[in-house]
Amino acid sequence: MTLDHTKCEAAVRRALDRVTDPELDEPVTDLRFIERLTVGHDGSVSIGFRLPTYWCAANFAFLMADDMRREVGELPWVRKVQVTLGEHMYADKINHGLEHGLSFQATFGDEASAELDDLRRTFLVKAFQRRQESLLRHLTTLGYKPATIVSMTLPQLQALPIGPEGGPLRQRYVDRREVCAGPDTTLAFVDTHCSPLSADTLLAYLQALGRVTINAEFNGALCRGLLAARFNEDGEPSLYDFARMAPGKAV
Amino acid sequence: MYRTKSGEEIFIIDGHTHNWNAAKDNIKNIHGQQFIDCFYGYHTVLSPKDQVWPKEKFDHYGTEQMYQDLFVDGPDDMAILQCTYLTDFYKNGFNTIEQNAEMKNRAPDRIILNGAFDPRDGEAGLDALEAMAAKYKIKGVKLYTAEWRGDSRGYKLTDPWAYRYLEKAQKLGIKNIHVHKGPTIIPLDRDAFDVADIDHVATDFQGLNFIVEHCGLPRLDDFCWIAVQETNVYGGLAVALPFIHARRDYFTNVISELLFWLGEDKLLFGSDYGIWTPRWLVEQFMAFELPDEVKQAKGVDLTLQAKKKILGLNAARLYDIDVDAQKQKIAASSSEKVAA
Known part of the structure; x- marks a missing residue:
């Protein structure tokens, strides 16, 4: 079976659209958390993602990675999904846990106080x-x-x-x-x-x-701004980052 | 001093300021680097564009610059200077009381010097607190419950050792406990910034005031519930206030909720300097009016009187400052300097 690359990538993107940041309740794709996406001929998918700060809560990071793996894994042609978190204080630990299919608790041991569910x-x-x-x-x-x-x-x-x-x-x-x-x-x-x-x-x-x-909006505004500031994507963060979060507006 | 258009003087106490050192040669590891980078993110995201500093200045601005930004270019009459040790990230600490004492020496009548403690320091820390109180005559401390210490990623105010420290503080006349309960710089799970522990200690220590810095944002709802039940819980507006520029509607929401739940007597202005400078914050806050529909829907108003309380009178009450006497003192010491 040969895979149509463009179609496959689009399918993965659509699957990732269904993964939300738990606190912001917005797709990780819209939030620009997805940094890298590659689809191999063998049906393997590799996803790199990043977060607005080095300090973002590890359990949220883990949760999103877990959801990405799950959603993309449901595509019929996908054989393997690798999700990697970059530039985060717990990147090594989280990536190790993801690589080996460990639970959050197993990944962090005593440092974690609650399971993800x-x-x-x-x-x-x-x-x-x-x-x-x-x-x-x-x-x-x-x-x-x-x-x-x-x-x-x-x-x-x-x-x-x-x-x-x-x-x-x-x-x-x-x-x-x-x-x-x-x-x-x-x-x-x-x-x-x-x-x-x-x-x-x-x-x-x-x-x-x-x-x-109000709480979610606070996080939304900051997360967008901090991500832009951190990776200096648009030259500098602008009001665009905030305007997108107009209250009550559907995303 | 801020003067209204009609010439009325508003006495400003900036309730939350820092004199930190995150210069390259003081950074211990990647965490220290990422910590200041994250602060800089906040600075660039919420400041007006013409107020954004170069990163080098932000890393370490120093005492003279701080004096200039708060008291010469800025409207602050006084400032509460907080400590944040972070000795796991910075060689000589991020923002220690020794460092802050430099600022106190520079402007003795204008600076309220606060200390800090960490219950994980055990008995030795209790002695250190006593020595700090004796040396610097502090009336307040800043606690950073999410600070890393070795393998520990934070503590709760309800820990038995925290109780011993709070008892000690009460005995030493340190009655204002500023607690950082705010966003990001988050440990593994968010518990260390959870506001629930404030509820317990505020009930058990009626002689102490708990100023919840950043109003527990993004957990404003939890914080409001707690604050409304406890008479000795206050909200510090640092981090909430800068939204006044970039996200006015959002700020309107937050301040109206705070006015509704806590009221104008329980809120304290704070610039969080050097993350933000007080001048634009105070100017925009003074110019800010609640929209009529919000006033009606929530039954609150942000009157001139309320603004005066938030900008200075509430902090003056907590720190036993006689505003008129203090104004004279400051005027006298400023004119001495000019004469000299």
């Missing part, structure tokens, strides 16, 4: 909250009443006319809805405990979600 879960919930907030705010702006919103089912949400801006927001939310919504609920919107929302307290609920967004 808990961490993955924590940040999936935060992503759920942020995506839900963006969509709820959009629906509110369009004039949908709290009572309508909280009682809406998922199919109703899917069919709702919400304009060109709303489409991507809805898709992003639906992609993460199952993080908190159990299989038995048909409601479009539930809280992190899978309980229905209340029309009376929807505004306060949104404000509370807003603080989760």
